[in-house]
Ligand code: SF4
């Protein structure tokens with residue numbers, strides 16, 4: 547692994563101190579607004595008819611800012627990025643300037659795209675919701691699990707060293723299936739698996755309004771089931787000790803325990819788990835219509851079709867937003883499920 551330059555590290559420290567973005571190591575792009583799954587915990591697919599997508603011109607237009615801000619990694623998120631017919635052209639534009647590309651995908655079409663993925667995408671993160679029956683039920687798509695598994699196995703056969711990790715949102719419908727999810731991840735050959743609780747309260751993921759209570763209840767773990775969630779977590783901490791120790795489970799034991807505390811906090815049983823986040827200082831989100839957000843959950847600050855990314859991120863309003871943002875007390879941050887805390891020393895190369 548190549549070390550990052552001292553100057554880049556300095557720029558990352560300076561960003562945290564001044565709230566002006568000098569270095570932006572991570573950029574999250576949403577190349578396509580639609581999705582090929584119909585998950586119960588997400589409203590993105592309900593807006594599939596209002597298709598928006600990033601174009602070659604959008605990505606080429608970002609390059610000057612990405613270079614100026616020393617961007618190291620682009621995470622392609624969604625919707626399902628592979629639905630963008632020009633997805634691999636977008637990847638090539640980024641790869642040509644030395645930016646690492648990671649794809650977060652449903653995995654439904656990774657088998658048919660394997661040849662290009664292996665060349666133009668550095669690693670994959672696949673969403674996994676349960677064993678075969680449960681994954682298909684949550685995804686609301688027949689054979690979703692089989693296609694995902696076949697795709698992972700196909701890519702691993704061609705290049706066993708290619709990194710594919712799993713990501714699971716734990717909620718009411720799948721917490722009892724948790725051990726099976728770990729077992730299936732191993733069986734299909736994933737390198738690592740990561741868990742987070744469901745975001746039931748924010749406007750992210752295309753929700754025009756935060757979910758109302760009946761909708762929240764579909765995936766929020768009810769208070770009377772919390773002891774069972776606790777038992778499942780205790781079981782994991784004991785039975786899967788090796789997987790915590792060797793990093794197959796990405797989170798620390800404490801973070802997994804905090805998934806219980808996150809759900810318990812909805813009933814006032816404890817505070818929401820403490821977390822640090824510097825996402826708006828080290829990353830940004832560019833949506834399929836070009837809107838730029840400081841993170842998935844905060845309001846848009848501009849649009850790359852109207853201004854350069856660097857200018858949007860360092861406008862007086864954006865700098866003031868970061869200066870006044872206290873992620874320990876902001877109500878959206880307190881309940882946030884996917885915070886990011888990247889140290890200036892963390893090497894993404
Ligand atoms: S959660 Fe992800 S995979 Fe499921 S519908 Fe939403 S965007 Fe698609």
Ligand code: SF4
Pocket residue numbers: 823824825826840841842843844873876878879880882883884885886
């Ligand atoms: S804690 Fe969540 S909502 Fe707050 S800045 Fe970080 S990613 Fe955004």
